[in-house]
Amino acid sequence: MKQEFTITVYTEDHIGLINRIAIIFSRRKINIGSINAGPTEVETIHRFTIVITETEEVVQKITKQIEKQVDVLKAFYNTDDELVWQEMAMYKVPTKIIAEQVKVERLLRQYGANTVVIRNDYTVFETTGQREEINALAQALEPWGLIEFVRSARIAIIKSSHGLHKALLEFEAAEPSEPVVENEFLDQRDGVFTL
Amino acid sequence: MERTFEENKQKASDKTQLVQQLSGSQIVLEAFLHEGVKTIFGYPGGAIMPIYDALYDYTDRLEHILVRHEQGAIHAAQGYARVSGKTGIVFATSGPGATNLVTGLADALIDSTPLVCITGQVFAHLLGTDAFQETDVINITTPVTKWNYQVTDADELPSVLAKAFHIAGSGRPGPVLIDITKNAQLQKTDYRGYTPCNYIRSYRPKPIPRAEYIEAAAVLINSAKKPLVVFGQGVLLGNAEKEFTAFIEKAGIPSAWTILGMSAIPTSHPLGVGMVGMHGNYGPNLLTNECDLLIAIGMRFDDRVTGRLDMYAKQAKIIHMDIDPAEIDKNVKTDVPVWGDCKETLPALTALINKKEHKEWLQKFKDCAEKENLKVIQGEMFPVEEVLTMAEVINHLNELTNGEAIIVTDVGQHQMVACRYAKYQHSKSNITSGGLGTMGFALPAAIGAAYGDTSRTVVAVIGDGGVQMTIQELGTIMQFKPNVKILILNNCFLGMVRQWQQLFHEKRYSFVDIQSPDFVQVAKGYGIPGQSVNKRSNLNGALKTMLEHEGSYLLEVMVGKENNVFPMVPQGKSVSDIVLSRDEM
Numbered sequence A: 001m002k003q004e005f006t007i008t009v010y011t012e013d014h015i016g017l018i019n020r021i022a023i024i025f026s027r028r029k030i031n032i033g034s035i036n037a038g039p040t041e042v043e044t045i046h047r048f049t050i051v052i053t054e055t056e057e058v059v060q061k062i063t064k065q066i067e068k069q070v071d072v073l074k075a076f077y078n079t080d081d082e083l084v085w086q087e088m089a090m091y092k093v094p095t096k097i098i099a100e101q102v103k104v105e106r107l108l109r110q111y112g113a114n115t116v117v118i119r120n121d122y123t124v125f126e127t128t129g130q131r132e133e134i135n136a137l138a139q140a141l142e143p144w145g146l147i148e149f150v151r152s153a154r155i156a157i158i159k160s161s162h163g164l165h166k167a168l169l170e171f172e173a174a175e176p177s178e179p180v181v182e183n184e185f186l187d188q189r190d191g192v193f194t195l
Numbered sequence B: 001m002e003r004t005f006e007e008n009k010q011k012a013s014d015k016t017q018l019v020q021q022l023s024g025s026q027i028v029l030e031a032f033l034h035e036g037v038k039t040i041f042g043y044p045g046g047a048i049m050p051i052y053d054a055l056y057d058y059t060d061r062l063e064h065i066l067v068r069h070e071q072g073a074i075h076a077a078q079g080y081a082r083v084s085g086k087t088g089i090v091f092a093t094s095g096p097g098a099t100n101l102v103t104g105l106a107d108a109l110i111d112s113t114p115l116v117c118i119t120g121q122v123f124a125h126l127l128g129t130d131a132f133q134e135t136d137v138i139n140i141t142t143p144v145t146k147w148n149y150q151v152t153d154a155d156e157l158p159s160v161l162a163k164a165f166h167i168a169g170s171g172r173p174g175p176v177l178i179d180i181t182k183n184a185q186l187q188k189t190d191y192r193g194y195t196p197c198n199y200i201r202s203y204r205p206k207p208i209p210r211a212e213y214i215e216a217a218a219v220l221i222n223s224a225k226k227p228l229v230v231f232g233q234g235v236l237l238g239n240a241e242k243e244f245t246a247f248i249e250k251a252g253i254p255s256a257w258t259i260l261g262m263s264a265i266p267t268s269h270p271l272g273v274g275m276v277g278m279h280g281n282y283g284p285n286l287l288t289n290e291c292d293l294l295i296a297i298g299m300r301f302d303d304r305v306t307g308r309l310d311m312y313a314k315q316a317k318i319i320h321m322d323i324d325p326a327e328i329d330k331n332v333k334t335d336v337p338v339w340g341d342c343k344e345t346l347p348a349l350t351a352l353i354n355k356k357e358h359k360e361w362l363q364k365f366k367d368c369a370e371k372e373n374l375k376v377i378q379g380e381m382f383p384v385e386e387v388l389t390m391a392e393v394i395n396h397l398n399e400l401t402n403g404e405a406i407i408v409t410d411v412g413q414h415q416m417v418a419c420r421y422a423k424y425q426h427s428k429s430n431i432t433s434g435g436l437g438t439m440g441f442a443l444p445a446a447i448g449a450a451y452g453d454t455s456r457t458v459v460a461v462i463g464d465g466g467v468q469m470t471i472q473e474l475g476t477i478m479q480f481k482p483n484v485k486i487l488i489l490n491n492c493f494l495g496m497v498r499q500w501q502q503l504f505h506e507k508r509y510s511f512v513d514i515q516s517p518d519f520v521q522v523a524k525g526y527g528i529p530g531q532s533v534n535k536r537s538n539l540n541g542a543l544k545t546m547l548e549h550e551g552s553y554l555l556e557v558m559v560g561k562e563n564n565v566f567p568m569v570p571q572g573k574s575v576s577d578i579v580l581s582r583d584e585m
């Protein structure tokens, strides 16, 4: 049975790693529901949060293939109920509508939307929550002239244990990572000598 | 083998007390010397010229073989690695040079062959500008490398190269590609010596064996009535031939090899029951579905081995021993996983098992072998028809080489026949493209094999189709004179495809009637002597001439045009549906 799984991957902060991880899915023609890449509480270690809808067997195999990559520190997967997870969304709505329609204002309040920007022509709201709520608000705003809607990838924290926090800190202290060398020449084209 | 970090540092500083000013290119070659590299297979070009320039001063310490195509370089490095157990080294330039490596990288990844490939790249400031001969080599090769990395600053080179060698050769080996921009090759920098790498914090090459699984495996083995071992290349890669032999001999278990596991034990070993797989032997395929315990060692349950997965060894308990945790449960569900290096896990297991013999069970394999012998092998080896068979050629070769030769095969019918009938006395003697099935592999791989072990005879067995895919490497043989015996089994067809068209597509022979040049004349053009035979009476003598000739030699044997390889597990069928002839299909 297919269901939603969240794969969490701790990696080195290396260029090209996102591709190496992404192709593990595309090679098997698995659609990535959402992917978030970003820092962790340890500066040199990165964290990927990937959501897919698949059978547990497939997810288990995929996770092993990810962990097999040289620059991956750890990969594991969870079902939704094992996680605290959130997504964020922003909604751009004509300011006029909000001013005139009590219903819209009520709607925004009901969903706990926060105002980010107010302009004469439009207002941007934000909500943070789970997929269903976010989608429901977007749908409810649709008839009221929703101009733009964007939803972020999922980020998730594992309910059980203390996470990997302590382990990560100890790990980084014991075995510091190497600095990443980026292409410092790219924007100095004119000044660089060519053979 | 493994040194501590401190020892490595000490060793490096002993040699290089002083800080030297070296170019990135020189650093690459210094790293090679530290890693014990002797032979490089490569082809120069614009973006790798600084490295070739530096190489000019290292030719007394590093041997470079100039191939005729980069695919030839990487296959040669594969042949070298597979025979020697060392990491193969490749040089190629950017753009087309690098893209020509892709087939070999894919082949090396799927067949777990350790390689370090160095590609030149355009200047760092030109990256992403569609500069001349710029391709995105890192992204093109990501799916076909164990690890790859682009170096834009020479300071990085010592540590990156050390990592490259460590990653390529450790754990489940595989190809590594290092792309070095031209500025980094030219850049002069302080060189403080080379420190080999034996640890990377995110990389666990060897999972730690778990005692409870080894114990559980021993319990299953001790109670099994009909155990079967299927072993793969893991035994050879782990240099665990001795440990493996001790294990099967104590347990008395019939043992079958995969195409890549072949030669880990001598083919004549009394417990060796032949090859599994689509064109493997009758007994091990059939009895896979009768054993009560299947012990898979260093193999990965390829579909060519398992046939229909839902009908594969369903009655048996499965023990899977492998160094790569991602292989466990990938294709076949395991009852007891024993991850770890089989050089360590096998002795631990052997210590826990009872000494046994499985005489009756082994007799079943012998009965099957007898049946296969009568129905297939006798007719193939000693045909009554006038046309020559591939099997009789291999049979004569066995007699003349006494199983001492390294046999490198290409892909197709001749590959299956060679692997079915070749006799081996020594490990690392059967070199073939298993997982990828790359036509054109054999000729360059045989060149590499000849450098990998100069003391042994290397015979490349190739089809008339495959040899034309990399035939330009005859030029490499001409120039550098490795000793390679080229045996072309010419059936005037792309035989394996023709066989399938005959069996599964109503004999609609669609573009399989390949024409060939006069191979003997072609070889002659490259200064390589040879002959062509089509008569039985000349076969043995011609093979003898080939083997006794001092240098390389090309022998073409004209064989039956429409002969088929049997037994066969038809695609989509269970291993126990193996057929011995067309009539059974």
Ligand SMILES: Cc1ncc(C[n+]2csc(CCOP(=O)(O)OP(=O)(O)O)c2C)c(N)n1
Binding pocket: B410, B411, B412, B413, B414, B415, B437, B438, B439, B440, B462, B463, B464, B465, B466, B467, B489, B491, B493, B494, B495, B496, B497
């Ligand atoms: C590069 C590549 N292209 C195509 C194939 C598909 N293929 C597999 S076997 C075969 C025929 C090989 O013919 P030949 O080299 O004459 O050997 P034979 O089977 O006749 O012994 C082909 C075309 C392949 N394995 N590799």
